[in-house]
Amino acid sequence: GENVEQHPSTLSVQEGDSAVIKCTYSDSASNYFPWYKQELGKRPQLIIDIRSNVGEKKDQRIAVTLNKTAKHFSLHITETQPEDSAVYFCAGGWGGGNKLTFGTGTQLKVEL
Amino acid sequence: DGGITQSPKYLFRKEGQNVTLSCEQNLNHDAMYWYRQDPGQGLRLIYYSQIVNDFQKGDIAEGYSVSREKKESFPLTVTSAQKNPTAFYLCASTSRGGTEDEKLFFGSGTQLSVL
Numbered sequence: 001g002e003n004v005e006q007h008p009s010t011l012s013v014q015e016g017d018s019a020v021i022k023c024t025y026s027d028s029a030s031n032y033f034p035w036y037k038q039e040l041g042k043r044p045q046l047i048i049d050i051r052s053n054v055g056e057k058k059d060q061r062i063a064v065t066l067n068k069t070a071k072h073f074s075l076h077i078t079e080t081q082p083e084d085s086a087v088y089f090c091a092g093g094w095g096g097g098n099k100l101t102f103g104t105g106t107q108l109k110v111e112l
Numbered sequence: 113d114g115g116i117t118q119s120p121k122y123l124f125r126k127e128g129q130n131v132t133l134s135c136e137q138n139l140n141h142d143a144m145y146w147y148r149q150d151p152g153q154g155l156r157l158i159y160y161s162q163i164v165n166d167f168q169k170g171d172i173a174e175g176y177s178v179s180r181e182k183k184e185s186f187p188l189t190v191t192s193a194q195k196n197p198t199a200f201y202l203c204a205s206t207s208r209g210g211t212e213d214e215k216l217f218f219g220s221g222t223q224l225s226v227l
């Protein structure tokens with residue numbers, strides 16, 4: 001089955017800096033890669049996703065890049081703000097909750 | 113918060129006791145899922161259901177049971193056979209089960225602890 005690894009496990013940046021979180025996957029058949037943001041004690045919320053026929057997708061300060069050859073995808077957050085502080089999860093698979101494998105999460109802290 | 117409602121927010125279980133976590137959705141979604149979240153680990157799938165009166169085991173189903181008698185409801189029972197039940201439990205749904213282009217919507221979770 002799919003194996004998704006996520007790094008780093010914790011990340012501290014200064015407000016206004018960029019943050020990058022990376023995930024690798026093992027199954028070349030995977031074609032759907034979502035990213036979720038989870039604030040403490042709250043539900044994970046989808047912030048951006050990408051499919052294997054696209055190399056990059058951007059939504060305001062958030063972007064995701066996918067390298068199918070190397071089997072890795074990354075979340076990029078620019079101009080970070082304190083409200084970006086949360087745990088971010090990547091996932092890989094085919095869509096549908098029973099076909100996704102989740103990464104172990106990255107605790108992002110944006111410091112003033 | 114609309115969409116998916118989980119209750120209670122916090123739950124305590126005594127040794128040998130079964131407890132049931134509630135999950136209700138008003139999104140008219142066909143598929144529903146239960147995940148377990150432990151510190152430092154990714155979400156792990158416990159059970160899922162793609163249609164009413166049908167459900168499938170996920171990766172860590174031992175010690176858990178579910179039912180899907182109504183489209184809106186997918187309760188999870190943590191039985192006494194689950195020896196390490198302390199975790200944050202998340203319910204989720206998608207509009208169709210097992211197909212591409214299905215985005216997960218999550219509930220707000222239940223924190224289960226053992227007394």
